[in-house]
Amino acid sequence: MDSRDKQSRRRLSQIDKNTSFHQAFHHAVDGIVEVLRRERNMRYHVVMAIFVLAIGLYLGLGRSDWIWITIAFFIVIMSEFVNTMVEAIVDLAVGHHFHPLAKVAKDVAAGAVLVAATTAVVIGLLIFQPYLFQLLGW
Numbered sequence: 468m469d470s471r472d473k474q475s476r477r478r479l480s481q482i483d484k485n486t487s488f489h490q491a492f493h494h495a496v497d498g499i500v501e502v503l504r505r506e507r508n509m510r511y512h513v514v515m516a517i518f519v520l521a522i523g524l525y526l527g528l529g530r531s532d533w534i535w536i537t538i539a540f541f542i543v544i545m546s547e548f549v550n551t552m553v554e555a556i557v558d559l560a561v562g563h564h565f566h567p568l569a570k571v572a573k574d575v576a577a578g579a580v581l582v583a584a585t586t587a588v589v590i591g592l593l594i595f596q597p598y599l600f601q602l603l604g605w
């Protein structure tokens with residue numbers, strides 16, 4: 468086992484506080500990887516963001532459009548992070564037992580993702596509508 472393996476094993480079983488920025492940064496990256504691994508929807512959001520980025524570059528969107536697209540992407544991604552946190556905490560608390568409050572917590576977290584994604588779609592429609600109408604000759 469080389470020193471990098473030892474470091475990553477220590478990171479996986481660490482329960483005490485981070486002692487350096489480097490250590491904290493690695494845990495934060497682990498969190499991002501975990502959301503991507505666990506949440507199928509998160510992978511769809513990333514694919515969608517790459518698609519919107521490509522179309523936006525092709526159309527030559529302006530600075531304020533890019534700001535709105537960034538905000539839309541941010542709220543969706545953040546809601547997915549919160550959803551994943553809630554799921555993990557609920558599963559930790561109740562395991563494989565049905566609990567009405569576990570249902571409330573998970574359904575509300577899923578609802579937050581739905582609201583965020585719908586808001587992002589509305590922002591996207593408002594930004595791309597003039598280009599779409601022009602394309603369709605309306």
Ligand SMILES: Nc1ncnc2c1ncn2[C@@H]1O[C@H](COP(=O)(O)OP(=O)(O)OP(=O)(O)O)[C@@H](O)[C@H]1O
Nearest residue numbers: 506550554561563564565566567569570573574577
């Ligand atoms: N322990 C539980 N007690 C009560 N209801 C639960 C419990 N676990 C899950 N549920 C119900 O099952 C649904 C699906 O749960 P799950 O853990 O798969 O989350 P999810 O919403 O599918 O996550 P994803 O964001 O991956 O779609 C929840 O929205 C909730 O209604």
